[in-house]
Amino acid sequence: MEILDGKKLSEDIKNEIAQEVAQIKAAGGNIPHLAAVLIGNNPASESYVRSKVRSCDQVGFESTLIRKDDSITEEELLEIIHELNTSDDVDGFIVQLPLPKHIDEVKVTLAIDPKKDVDGFHPVNFGRMAQGLPCYLPATPFGILQMIERYGIETSGAHVVVVGRSNIVGTPMSILLSRKAKTGNATVTLTHSRTKDLAAEVSRADIVIAAIGIPNFISADMIKEGAVIIDVGINRVEDETRKRGYRLVGDVDFDGVAGKASYVTPVPGGVGPMTVTSLLMNTLKSSRKEIYG
C-alpha cells in the first residue's frame, strides 16, 4: 500500500506557485490577492481559514481576512460581498461555510461574482464545470484530481464509487471523473443515505471517494483488494490523550484498509492540504484572467 501524500504534494505545488509569483513580482506584475470572509467562532472554520491565509503567505500572495461576529446580518454580509466583487484589488474571495443559521447560504453563494468565485461554488461555475467549459473547479474535487493525476492513477474505464452527494464534494467529483477528460472517463456510481446496499456498491469500486463526514465509516471488509481509497472526511473525535482533547479521523478506517488497498490518503495530510493548494491555483488563474478574460 502506498500513501497518497497530500501534504508533500501540496508543498510541491506551492513551491511551483511561489516560483510563478516570484516571476510576476520580478516583472512588476500584479500579485495575486485572495480574501477570506470568516463569520463567527467555529473552530474547524477558523483552522481552515488560518491554513488558507498561511498558504497565501507561503507562496507570496496577498491575503485579506475579514472576520465578523456571528451577529452580523445577512444584509451586512451581502454588502461585504458586493465590496469584494467590485474591488479592483482582490482577485478572488471565499466566504467560509457553514454560516450562522440566520444567513441564507444559497443567497450568499449567488451574490458572489462567478469571476471571483475561487471556491467554484457559484452555479455558473458549477454549470460550466458540468459542461467542460473554462471555470473555477471546486477546491476539494480539484485537489483530488491533482492528486490522482500526479500519482499516475488511471481513471479511464475505472469504476469509481463516490460516497456522499454534497454540492461541494460528492456531486462535482462524480461529474468530473465521468467527463471526457484527462483525469476522467471513469464509470461513476454516486451513493448516498438512500443507497440500498452501500457495502455492495463500494466493494465493486476500483476507486472509492468517501465524503460523508462519518468517522471510520468505510471499513476493510467493504473494499476490493487493490482499490484506491480517497478519504475526504475530517472528523474530530474525543481523545483525552491529546493536549487539545480530540484527534482528527477520516471517513475511512485507515489502519483497517491499509493492508488491502493499493493507495490510501491519510487524515490529516491527505485531501485537506490539496484543497488549500487548489484555492491558490484558482486565485492565480483569476489574477491572470485565465478563465473569464
Ligand code: GUN
Ligand atoms: N467549508 C468547508 N469546506 C469549505 C470550502 O472549501 N470553502 C468554503 N468557503 N467553506 C468550506
